[in-house]
Amino acid sequence: MSAESKPLSGLRVLVPRGGTWGDLVAQALREQGAHTVIAPLVDFAHTSEEDKLVDALKDLEAGRFDWMTATSSTVADVLTHHNAVIHPDTSVALVGEATAVAFRDAGFPITRTPSEDNSTHTLLREWSEIDTTDVLRVLTLRSDVAVPVLTEGLISRGHDVTQVLAFRTVGVPASVHIREDIASGRINALLVASAKIAEEVAAQFPDLPESTIVACIGPNTLAAAEAVGLRDNPGGAQKQALLDTVESVIDQSDMLD
Template sequence: MTAEAKPLSELRVLVPRGGTWGNLVATALREQGAHTVIAPLVDFAPTSEEERLIEVLKLLESGHYDWMTATSATVVDVLAHHNAVIHPNTRVAAVGEATIQAFSDAGYQVSRTPSDENHTTAGLLEVWPEIDTGEVLRVLTLRSDVAKPVLTSGLIDRGHDVTQVVAFRTIGVPASAHIREDVESGRINALLVASARIGREVAAQFPKLPPETIVACVGPHTHMEAVAAGLRHSPSHQNSAAKRALIETVESAIDQSDMLD
């Protein structure tokens, strides 16, 4: 397929998250012809459980836990921020392509992941034989302030000793003056909205979008929350081929579980 024939060849897309997530998404978009600009509009910050987090990270390094779970690539950033490491005897169970890739890039082996047919937190519980042997396992679950504790509930229901810590929360990051200028002028002519939190940032930071700018919200919940936050875009793009191709490309590269902040 030539560059001219690719479905996203006329788009310069703002990718609103960095790290492993941003790189995976940007690569997929470029393969479809898009020019990408990675400009994180969200980042992670400590929560009220920071002291408890430091305590459990020390236990993690000591090998206290049999397993740890993660459903966000940001967990790897949290480990790096605290200079924490996972003991070699502690195995990792993870959900989400970006999450799995982030652990791999950091040098950690992921021992359990969901199947391709059901790549969700509930799906992980279905293909995790060690949790159904009758042995009580010590499991550390690190998650964001917006993630639903599906894994925690499933493990507790099976009788395991689960330590759950809200390890980070998501905060907005102001775009640079250069990025704002490119968006407002239309030089960046497509915005990717991959979560409700990002939708709120896009609505607040770019209140006057050019009519030709495509705003692609991944998932109905994200779209609903973004509109509620005041995000507006041209109705003419609702069923455009470019917008559909943009969303489909992102969904092919990133699991739904990776869309949460």
């Protein structure tokens, strides 16, 4: 297939996160003909629960948890930063391809991921160990802005859950060059991949050209975008191809814990 005939040809797409997530998304978009600009609008800062995190990681190394969970690739960075050790008897459940890639690259074990539809809800359905009469000790590590779907699902099943905010998500100002390219329409598609990114896009780019495609990943992000006044333009077949491409490599539950 020539570059001109690929579904995303003609699009110059702002990828609003870096790291493993940004690399996976950008590669998938380029394979479909898009040009990509990785310009993080969010970054990750130290948690407000640092003491609790340190204590939990000591318990993790000592084997006091049956399972730990992560749904964000940033958790692997947090574990690496703290020189964390996952005890051999502790199993690890992950959601999201970027999360799995980051854990593998960091040398951490992976016990369970959803077999299909890589989402938090699917993990809860397929995770057979949590539907027995045994009470499991589970450590859930998440962002301060993540919706605690996994944590609440485990608690509702009667398990002993230690939930820790492993990192904070903070906004990052776009460069002058990026702002100019968006204002001029040179960057003509924006990915909005979380509620926090929706806030940053609305605040930093208040006067988007009418022709710019705004692609919100998942219903939670779309609702957040609407709440901050960010328009969700139709976009047609190219917008749908953009959404499909991103969702083929990154599950929208990345912002669910």
